[in-house]
Amino acid sequence: MLQHLAVAAMAAVVTAVITPLVARLARRLGATVEPYDEPTLKRPPVPVLGGLAMFAGFLAAIGLAWFLPEFQPLFDSTSEPLALLVGAAIIVAVGLFDDLFELPPTVKLAGQIVAALGVVGLGIQLVYFWVPGLDVLALSPDLGLPLTIIALVAMVNALNLIDGLDGLAAGIALIGASAFFLFAVRSQPTGLIEAGVPTSATLVAALVAGMAAGFLVHNWFPAKIIMGDTGAMLLGLLLGSAGVAYAARSTAPSSADFYGAMPLLIPVLVLVIPFLDSSFAVIRRTLAGRPITAGDRGHLHHLLMAFGHSHRRAVMVLYYWSAVLAFGSVGPAFLALDRLLPWLAVAVAMGIAITALGVRSREELLAAAAPEGAVSRDPHGPDELLAAEGSEDPPSTTGGTVTPLRRAAEGP
Secondary structure, three states: OHHHHHHHHHHHHHHHHHHHHHHHHHHHHOOEEOOOOOOOOOOOOEEOOHHHHHHHHHHHHHHHHHHOHHHHHHHHHOOHHHHHHHHHHHHHHHHHHHHHHOOOHHHHHHHHHHHHHHHHHOOOOOOEEEEOOOEEEEOOHHHHHHHHHHHHHHHHHHHHHHOOOOOHHHHHHHHHHHHHHHHHHHHHHHOOEOOOOOOOHHHHHHHHHHHHHHHHHHHOOOOOOOOHHHHHHHHHHHHHHHHHHHHOOEOOOOOOOHHHHOHHHHHHHOOHHHHHHHHHHHHHHHHOOOOOOOOOOOOHHHHHHHOOOOHHHHHHHHHHHHHHHHHHHHHHHOOOHHHHHHHHHHHHHHHHHHHHHOOOOHHHHHHHHOOOOOOOOOOOOHHHHHHHHHOOOOOOOOOOOOOOOOOHHHOO
């Protein structure tokens, strides 16, 4: 456990130290976007490419892990660390080009698949699939490979879609990685992971938690830099790889353990908010007859702000729900259900209250959207923000111009 914490600390420190240098580089390259702000705020364009700093933290932490005794079996007997390095390098390259030149959606998807292939081809792949009532299914490479690629690409896009407000994606990744790490460490002695087979799941979870924490130092509202596709896709790929590395060797339990019956769901459960948001986005755009890659303002964070939450409060609300769902999902590994459920009920009730307290009336929203002497975010007030969900080209988030780069604030 202490060596995992050392790796996480290394990732956090290096990411935090490198981030200001990356911000300077991004400004020199003109890699900036208009921030998504409240009506009364006017901020200059914010540099992107923050994912490069997280990638530096990742490399430094992997290098440290190579020297630590706890991880020697992983490096000596598996190719999983190499798989992570190759996949991370490819996804960072794809994200960098997208942040600089706005790649077509099909090209970006192809790059995500290539990155996933790099991970799968070097050893991180689903091997078992436990289905209640059917026992353990041993997956052939022909079946395990596409299933793993689908899982990784889904995780990449789930994190990418939630990256719409300062600190949101990094904070949710930190929460999800922390919950997953605790569960993976807890589950290893119970027999849910094949005995004697090293797995990179806990190492990657610690890495992601450290990278996200280090980046949040500069990404908290008002952000000095945003991660861009470079960072969001890197976090998504690493979290997906951790989930696959854990689930790949998970077999059916020998006892009636609650979580033994659903090891493949753990990576999804600890990141419920991004998956819900991305699922709703796909459904919403499909029903509207629009491409699923078209940007809109129907994401959860946009709706929270549309109904009166401030930028910072909207992020904190989503942090809270992410923590409740993530730690509540892994809670049965630590507490009996009869002890856990009352606490979950209280947490959900508090979450509903916290969310509702920020909602303002229509009159208050109209006043906030066009205060005296200030420029409104949208020329038609907050109703335009809600209506923009169905538009092909949502209005500017700040009332100003948007750089030629990808308009990250509107969300993919």
